Amino acid sequence: MSEDFELLDRFIAGDQDAFNELMCSHEGRVFAIAMRMMRDREAALDATQETFLTLYRKADRFHRKSAFSTWLYRVTINTCYDQLRRQKRRRADALPEGTDPADPRSADEIEGAELRPDLSRALAGLSENFRAAVVLVDFEGHSLETVAEILEVPIGTVKSRVFRGRSILAEKLGNLSPVSNPPKKDHE
Amino acid sequence: MNSHEEQLIVELASGSLPEEEARRVEASLSEEARRELAAHRLLLGAVAKTERPVMTDIERGRLRHRVTEGISEVTRELDATQIAVPTGSTPQRVRAIRWMRFASAATVAALFVGVVAVGTQLQGGSSDSSDTTTSFAAATADTSIAAGESSAADDLTEELFDALAGDAVPPEQTTTPLGRSFSQLAVPQAPSVDADTVESDLEDVARFVTESASVDLAAVEELACFDVATLDALPGFLVKVFTLMYRGQDADGYTDAIGFQTDAVDDEAAIRIYNSQTCVELATTPR
Numbered sequence: 001m002s003e004d005f006e007l008l009d010r011f012i013a014g015d016q017d018a019f020n021e022l023m024c025s026h027e028g029r030v031f032a033i034a035m036r037m038m039r040d041r042e043a044a045l046d047a048t049q050e051t052f053l054t055l056y057r058k059a060d061r062f063h064r065k066s067a068f069s070t071w072l073y074r075v076t077i078n079t080c081y082d083q084l085r086r087q088k089r090r091r092a093d094a095l096p097e098g099t100d101p102a103d104p105r106s107a108d109e110i111e112g113a114e115l116r117p118d119l120s121r122a123l124a125g126l127s128e129n130f131r132a133a134v135v136l137v138d139f140e141g142h143s144l145e146t147v148a149e150i151l152e153v154p155i156g157t158v159k160s161r162v163f164r165g166r167s168i169l170a171e172k173l174g175n176l177s178p179v180s181n182p183p184k185k186d187h188e
Numbered sequence: 189m190n191s192h193e194e195q196l197i198v199e200l201a202s203g204s205l206p207e208e209e210a211r212r213v214e215a216s217l218s219e220e221a222r223r224e225l226a227a228h229r230l231l232l233g234a235v236a237k238t239e240r241p242v243m244t245d246i247e248r249g250r251l252r253h254r255v256t257e258g259i260s261e262v263t264r265e266l267d268a269t270q271i272a273v274p275t276g277s278t279p280q281r282v283r284a285i286r287w288m289r290f291a292s293a294a295t296v297a298a299l300f301v302g303v304v305a306v307g308t309q310l311q312g313g314s315s316d317s318s319d320t321t322t323s324f325a326a327a328t329a330d331t332s333i334a335a336g337e338s339s340a341a342d343d344l345t346e347e348l349f350d351a352l353a354g355d356a357v358p359p360e361q362t363t364t365p366l367g368r369s370f371s372q373l374a375v376p377q378a379p380s381v382d383a384d385t386v387e388s389d390l391e392d393v394a395r396f397v398t399e400s401a402s403v404d405l406a407a408v409e410e411l412a413c414f415d416v417a418t419l420d421a422l423p424g425f426l427v428k429v430f431t432l433m434y435r436g437q438d439a440d441g442y443t444d445a446i447g448f449q450t451d452a453v454d455d456e457a458a459i460r461i462y463n464s465q466t467c468v469e470l471a472t473t474p475r
Contacts, residue, residue: 023252023255027243027248027251028242028243031241031242031243031247031251032240032241032242035241036241041247044241045243045247045250045251045254048251049251049254049255049258052255053255053258053259053262056255056258056259056262057262119234119235119238120238137202138202138231138232138235139235139238139240143204144198144199144202144204156195159194159195159198159199160191160194160195162198163194163195163197163198166198166201166227166228166231166232167224167227167228169231170227170228170230170231173231173234
């Protein structure tokens with residue numbers, strides 16, 4: 001963590017190499033999160049690019065109350081939210097209702113990256129909030145506390161989202177009978 | 189099941205409770221909660237077996253190129269005082285970033301072996317290439333971004349190009365419409381991929397070409413035998429270095445010589461020469 005802060009200080013002081021080092025250190029995880037969120041390699045690359053451009057523009061606004069990575073992953077998740085919303089708007093504009101807008105190529109791609117393509121597809125079916133919580137806790141292995149910081153929600157909300165997200169995934173994968181309590185809108 | 193039980197299930201399945209407490213809590217769960225916990229554990233078992241998505245080297249190259257472009261745009265559009273790097277040396281001109289130097293150094297190295305291979309063919313008097321117009325000079329142009337560490341390689345490469353240029357038809361006869369931005373592309377440490385994914389990888393390569401060379405797709409497509417040549421590199425695809433070595437004209441029409449460095453040929457660049465109208469392979473070196 002201190003290494004990140006050191007690089008950040010150097011970057012804010014005008015050292016471009018420090019920015020490059022920060023990017024090299026974190027681009028893999030940022031891409032992985034974006035990929036799980038977006039389920040499309042091009043969209044994930046776009047989100048990763050936008051995340052690092054945000055870092056470039058707003059590094060001096062990071063107040064260091066959390067780890068640098070926590071802040072960066074928050075930027076990543078928020079960028080993904082924005083892009084997912086834009087995608088939805090574009091689809092709503094471009095396609096008649098009921099048309100499946102799935103890109104077969106991107107589906108193939110993620111299947112190549114996953115041992116369980118059905119799991120990946122089920123993940124894509126989760127709402128954005130549930131998906132972010134499950135991706136960060138279960139796929140990326142962050143603690144519930146860290147995810148609460150990343151998502152800027154109380155830890156109870158993270159647990160609730162993770163529980164609902166897991167239940168839906170388990171149901172879709174056939175590991176569980178339909179969730180006893182249908183997913184409710186969690187407390188934002 | 190109440191929300192307290194739900195939260196306990198999350199912690200039990202994640203293994204975040206101390207062992208003793210976990211045993212005690214689990215024993216206190218209702219039947220329904222236990223079923224749910226078992227399902228969550230099964231799910232997490234499946235999750236544990238998934239692979240983290242990773243960027244290919246081509247994607248990484250594209251990302252870095254795009255971020256660099258984005259930064260240039262930011263610095264162009266905003267006054268330097270408005271961006272996050274207002275102190276220290278003002279980045280009016282964003283320096284070429286470090287990985288570009290690495291990529292370039294790798295390209296120089298690959299060009300070196302590529303040139304040796306082409307040189308062998310040209311100097312060996314191959315009938316396919318003897319009348320061909322060459323534009324080797326263009327192939328070195330972009331290496332100028334390689335700073336410091338690759339200067340020795342640059343010198344060596346320039347010497348080789350100079351030596352080869354002696355045998356070549358003068359540059360004004362060059363028929364290339366592509367310009368120097370097509371002269372080289374480097375994808376250091378690109379992994380091998382199998383035939384099942386080659387189609388999508390080809391698209392990636394095309395995008396990389398477009399973005400790295402800052403040219404439009406129509407111009408990329410002018411490299412007529414690009415896809416044929418890339419497929420020909422199988423097995424052992426992915427192409428690590430992809431270079432239009434020259435474009436010229438001979439008795440059979442226009443030809444493209446395309447240089448590869450692939451896993452299959454290891455350290456040795458393969459040079460393939462195609463008729464650019466038919467994409468019939470005219471020669472390959474080394475055989």
